[in-house]
Amino acid sequence: MKxxxxxxxxxxxxxxxxxxxxxxxxxxxxxxxxxxxxxGTISTAMGSPxxxxxxxxxxxxxxxxxxxxxxxxxxxxxxxxxFQEYIETGKANLVFVDLAFLGRDSPKxxxxxxxxxxxxxxxxxxxxxxxxxxxxxxxxxxxTERLKAFAFNMGLDMELFDSCLDSxxxxxxxxxxxxQARVHGVSGTPGFFIVGPDGQEQLGxxxxxSVFKQILDxxx
Amino acid sequence: MPSAIKTVYSNSKxxxxxxxxxxxxxxxxxxxxxxxxxxxxxxxxxPSGTEFGFVLIVTISALSAxxxxxxxxxxxxxxxxxxxxxxxxxxxxxGAAAGACSCGPIGFAVISTFGSVGATATAFLTNYEIPIRxxxxxxxxxxxxxxxxxxxxxxxxxxxx
Numbered sequence: 001m002k003x004x005x006x007x008x009x010x011x012x013x014x015x016x017x018x019x020x021x022x023x024x025x026x027x028x029x030x031x032x033x034x035x036x037x038x039x040g041t042i043s044t045a046m047g048s049p050x051x052x053x054x055x056x057x058x059x060x061x062x063x064x065x066x067x068x069x070x071x072x073x074x075x076x077x078x079x080x081x082x083f084q085e086y087i088e089t090g091k092a093n094l095v096f097v098d099l100a101f102l103g104r105d106s107p108k109x110x111x112x113x114x115x116x117x118x119x120x121x122x123x124x125x126x127x128x129x130x131x132x133x134x135x136x137x138x139x140x141x142x143x144t145e146r147l148k149a150f151a152f153n154m155g156l157d158m159e160l161f162d163s164c165l166d167s168x169x170x171x172x173x174x175x176x177x178x179x180q181a182r183v184h185g186v187s188g189t190p191g192f193f194i195v196g197p198d199g200q201e202q203l204g205x206x207x208x209x210s211v212f213k214q215i216l217d218x219x220x
Numbered sequence: 221m222p223s224a225i226k227t228v229y230s231n232s233k234x235x236x237x238x239x240x241x242x243x244x245x246x247x248x249x250x251x252x253x254x255x256x257x258x259x260x261x262x263x264x265x266x267p268s269g270t271e272f273g274f275v276l277i278v279t280i281s282a283l284s285a286x287x288x289x290x291x292x293x294x295x296x297x298x299x300x301x302x303x304x305x306x307x308x309x310x311x312x313x314x315g316a317a318a319g320a321c322s323c324g325p326i327g328f329a330v331i332s333t334f335g336s337v338g339a340t341a342t343a344f345l346t347n348y349e350i351p352i353r354x355x356x357x358x359x360x361x362x363x364x365x366x367x368x369x370x371x372x373x374x375x376x377x378x379x380x381x
Contacts, residue, residue, distance in 0.1 A: 065323060068322075068323035069322065069323065069346070070254055070322065070323045070324065071323065073254075073267045073269070073270065076267075076268075076269075077267045077268060101328065101331055101332075101339075102323060102327075102331075102339070102342070102343070103339060103343055104339075135347070136343075136347040137342075137343040137346055137347055138343055139347070187325040187328050187329065188323055188324040188325045188327065188328045189323040189328075190323075201260065203259075203260065204257075204259070204325070205254045205257055205324065206254055206267065207257050207263065208263060208265040208267075210263065211257070211260070211261060211263055214261065215260070
């Protein structure tokens with residue numbers, strides 16, 4: 001009887017210790033993903049957090065590379081109008097999925113955005129990358145040191161960010177996203193799927209706002 | 221207008237060839253460089269910050285349309301060497317290739333097919349797109365002046381003989 005009590009006590013202590021350890025784990029070691037998240041036929045589980053109202057009837061899924069100058073053009077010339085007219089008003093939301101193929105710094109830049117997401121700063125970091133993009137691919141503007149400098153300037157916890165980026169924690173996540181792009185026939189960046197209540201439409205390239213407006217208005 | 225141009229383009233065949241070359245190069249390069257989209261609607265735009273690239277594409281197309289028919293004229297009518305034709309074609313091709321490899325479908329296909337070698341080539345053509353196009357314009361301009369000079373001499377010789 002005494003023996004049984006000891007065994008039970010050991011089991012209870014082990015369980016409590018396990019729960020305590022999992023609760024006290026650093027944020028860099030936890031990944032908060034909704035593995036079942038899809039938009040239309042696309043699995044966006046490993047993509048960005050949703051920008052805008054998650055319950056909006058339309059979702060714009062953007063496949064992009066942080067070193068792509070056409071993505072830069074879209075970010076600066078088309079996205080602001082879409083944000084103002086459709087995302088801010090709750091008519092649509094946006095999810096960014098990485099298609100990191102242009103250079104050796106592209107996957108690392110994509111991973112860095114998820115390290116920023118660990119500290120709830122995904123979109124702020126995403127915006128900094130597209131604001132800081134330089135015209136030359138792999139020129140060093142998005143190398144590991146610069147990615148850490150962007151995080152430092154944003155006031156992120158550098159211990160967490162550095163360990164996240166250096167460990168390659170999100171390397172598989174970026175690979176999964178790139179694979180999603182290939183599976184769905186995205187053959188360049190930026191590539192878009194506009195997913196509405198009645199279906200989805202694919203768009204290729206940094207198309208002007210007028211094209212997005214035409215499609216979005218027919219879906220609302 | 222130099223008399224050499226008058227001589228070549230007074231022949232409607234060469235004028236038509238020039239218009240065809242200009243149209244195909246201009247529309248092709250504008251599609252590749254994402255100034256024109258065909259799907260889901262035909263739409264054209266010049267994003268802010270890309271105006272200079274647009275001007276270079278128009279210049280390359282115009283110079284190619286000017287130089288190539290003049291060299292074909294030299295070869296067909298005057299039965300001269302094909303040497304200067306090479307300069308025109310070379311200038312046109314490198315001018316076109318500069319913008320073709322970027323984040324678009326061509327760059328994606330090149331990188332997917334050739335891996336890191338393709339990525340390096342694509343990065344080079346993207347990084348140096350503007351300088352490469354300026355060099356292409358230089359080659360086409362030199363080819364134009366040497367062709368005009370040759371035509372003046374060759375036509376004179378042909379008229380006197």
